[in-house]
Each structure stands twice: as C-alpha cells, then as structure tokens.
Amino acid sequence: MIQHESLNVYGEVLESCCEDPVTGFFRDGCCNTADEDHGLHTVCVKLTDEFLQYSKKMGNDLSTPHPEFDFPGLKAGDQWCLCALRWLQAHQDGCAPKVNIRSTHLRTLDVVDINLLKAYAADLQ
Secondary structure, X not given: OOEOOOEEOOOOEOOOOOEOOEOOOOOOOOOOOEOOOOOOEEEEEEOOHHHHHHHHHOOOOOOOOEHHHOEOOOOOOXXXXXXXXXXXXXXXXXXXXXXXXXXXXXXXXXXXXXHHHHHOEHHHO
C-alpha cells in the first residue's frame, strides 16, 4: 500500500489531527490516505454530539467502544479523520462538524470544495 503525499488542502505539510485517540486510515494520527482508502478518511473534524448521533443513525456508530479493534469509542470534542463523503453528506443534512483545515488532506478536494471547507474551518478563526 502506497501512501499519498502528506499534504493538506493548501498544498502544505499535513498537520497531525489526533493522537488520542489515534486516528487516520493508517492510524498514524494524520488524515493520510492511499488508493486502498475507499472511504477517503481525509477530513480532520472536531466531533460534536449532534454529528455522532447523526453518524450512528446513518449506520456508522463511532461512539461505542470496540476493544477488539483497539477502538475506544469517540465523544464530543474528540478529533477524528472522517470520510470526505460522510462529511459532505452531514453538511447537506445540516450537522457537519467543524474542520481542522490544516490537518485535512489535499485529496479531500476531490470531493469537497475548498471554500466549503474554509466555511467550517475551526483553525482559521
């Protein structure tokens, strides 16, 4: 598996998203990606209760711990590398979480317009 270059949406070095809990397709704390990452886990978000409930309703329960996969379960305030399409869907449904844009991978722009990301950017305000 070959990792795509670690660049954010500005073409700069991708910053870490979260080490506790460790996030990312590669579980390296960054929203890095590869061709095998069919979910495109590239958007670094700060989770909210509203989004976690939404995600569970949509069939992806991020709140429940799964120790067998070394997954602690997530809570509001945690940062996480989210699938670009799921984030866009949440935006369309009015409950997208804020984005750490400097920790969001360049490949996100294949799915989400940069101006929309900037509108949600927590690290630009």
